[in-house]
Amino acid sequence: MQFANDLCVVGGAGHVGLPFALVFAEAGLRAAIYDKNKTALDRIAAGAVPFMEQGAEALLRKALADKHLAMSDSPAIVGESRVVVITIGTPVDEFFNPVFKDIRNCLAELKPFLREGQVLVLRSTVYPGTTEWCARWLRENNLNIPLAYCPERVVQGKSIEEIKQLPQIIGGVTPEGEREALELFRRISVETYLLKPIEAEFAKLFSNAYRYIHFAIANQFYMIAESAGVDYNQLLAGMKFHYPRLEGLPSPGLSAGPCLLKDTMQLNAFAKNQFALGAAAMNINEGLVMFLVGRMSARWDLKEKTIGILGMAFKPENDDIRAALSYKLKKVLEFNAKRVLTTDPFVRSDPALLPLDRVIRESDILILAIPHRMYKTVDFLGKPVVDAWGFLEKESGL
Ligand SMILES: NC(=O)c1ccc[n+]([C@@H]2O[C@H](COP(=O)([O-])OP(=O)(O)OC[C@H]3O[C@@H](n4cnc5c(N)ncnc54)[C@H](O)[C@@H]3O)[C@@H](O)[C@H]2O)c1
Structure with missing residues (x-):
């Protein structure tokens, strides 16, 4: 089956999606981005990165010059792409509950453009069990598409450097999903580590919670000491x-x-x-x-x-x-x-x-x-x- 793009990043104008697409374009893949944010896409098409990201502007200019980066605000571009990588935001609501509908609506929008021969990679940070839910959704919609959860673990601002350096955790839903994700990351020669999808989801959430608690320890000590008049x-x-x-x-x-x-x-x-x-x-x-x-x-x-x-x-x-x-x-x-x-x-x-x-x-x-x-x-x-x-x-x- 022929595809115009090797991969398409959904949410590709965002802080996670754009660097991801650029790194793979640099590795020689025909990358595409699909994003609803037309203003951001226009800036990217003009060679400007909409936020601070070390090394991204040079890669963007190169990708545009080499014609290795396509972009669209229509999900139809997903249908022209072999690997579909989802990097949309996954917020919590005002009661701190995960907003799951964004992932559900996103898949519903992509549905007309998904077909056998493609691969789905979930990259956003997700509530545990989301990958399994997506696998079920694919089955219920008769979409025989391998799926893997591969969390983004970069520190914002240093994505270009870190995507190529950090080991990639791969949580394939099936052996085929795992193989496809391994094949994708082989293109940028990074180490990989295999986990089950639920383990990969926890790995990402535990890492962020650990850092957040770490900062809280420092802040709690600060407040105790300063309250006692100690610098x-x-x-x-x-x-x-x-x-x-x-x-x-x-x-x-x-x-x-x-x-x-x-x-x-x-x-x-x-x-x-x-x-x-x-x-x-x-x-x-x-x-x-x-x-x-x-x-x-x-x-x-x-x-x-x-x-x-x-x-x-x-x-x-x-x-x-x-x-x-x-x-x-x-x-x-x-x-x-x-x-x-x-x-x-x-x-x-x-x-x-x-x-x-x-x-x-x-x-x-x-x-x-x-x-x-x-x-x-x-x-x-x-x-x-x-x-x-x-x-x-x-x-x-x-
Ligand atoms: N920012 C980071 O450094 C970082 C690091 C690791 C993981 N993450 C995770 O990555 C995910 C994305 O975070 P981000 O900071 O890149 O968010 P972001 O808001 O910068 O980017 C998300 C992009 O998705 C687009 N979008 C939203 N819904 C869409 C849809 N249905 N179809 C197409 N495009 C859509 C938005 O327009 C936006 O450009 C989150 O789950 C976040 O927790 C972020």
Whole structure:
């Protein structure tokens, strides 16, 4: 059977999908992307990556020049592609329950364009059992298509490098699904590790929940020490000094973003809301915002103060504001302070952001929400800077 494209990434204009398509295009495959976001597709077609992703722009230009990247906002392109890789978002709702209908609707849309001879690879982070559900859906729709779950495990912003470096976990539903997925990843010469689909689903969720809990440990220690009047970051430096067993203990800070919280909550939903460590981690990480504002209120009369928030992305050296705790901080401060100003050197999607020098000039107090490297060398004009991260290596200001 002939296909115009070797693979098609569904959700291919997104943070996971685009780098994935580009890496396979670089390996010589005829890649395609299908995405509902026409604006993002237009930017990609013009050679621009819609978000920060190291090394992606060069690969995109090459893929376009080599005619190795097709794209469409119509699912019909899926019918012209042999391997179909699903990378759409898998959010939780406002009650922290997984939103399953997105996967179900996506498959329903793809159905007219699926046929024997194709292969389906699920790459999104999914609620345990989703791969089995998809296998059942294929059977019920008389679609004899091999299926595998192969989770994306990259860190956002470094996908191009990490897709080619990290071992790929492969959860084939059938031996054929497993073989097809192995064959796909052989094209980029990475190590692979075989698991059952349910194991692969847990592997991804456990990894994210582990990291989220890890950050919560640091934040809980921070809140205990600071409440006792102890400078935690100074103490942390002493704890870790030439002490290998604590090498992995992260610094405290606003830990958030589009994956860690929602995947911990997917696991909590799966565990019938008995994932006590995960729920505690959410309370601690989300609670850090209130803790910081409480400490600031105890020191200053915030009603009389203009507060400048430095860094609005969800993590350093990135432009992604999805689920960033800096926005929760903004909301809480807007309730408590006279005025709140925000700035970020990378974020382009928020018209409220102001230039850094103006925020410093007009603020009475600054708070470092995200430690972008450039803040290390900035002159804060002697204004107090609240820095839970211990990044500026100055007095925390609290
Ligand atoms: N962002 C990360 O670093 C990361 C890392 C590992 C895993 N993941 C997981 O990967 C998945 C995608 O995350 P993301 O950050 O790339 O999200 P994203 O929002 O950046 O990308 C998803 C893309 O899918 C498109 N889309 C949604 N529904 C569609 C449909 N039915 N048909 C076609 N296109 C559709 C959207 O327009 C968007 O471009 C999630 O499950 C996430 O948990 C993300």
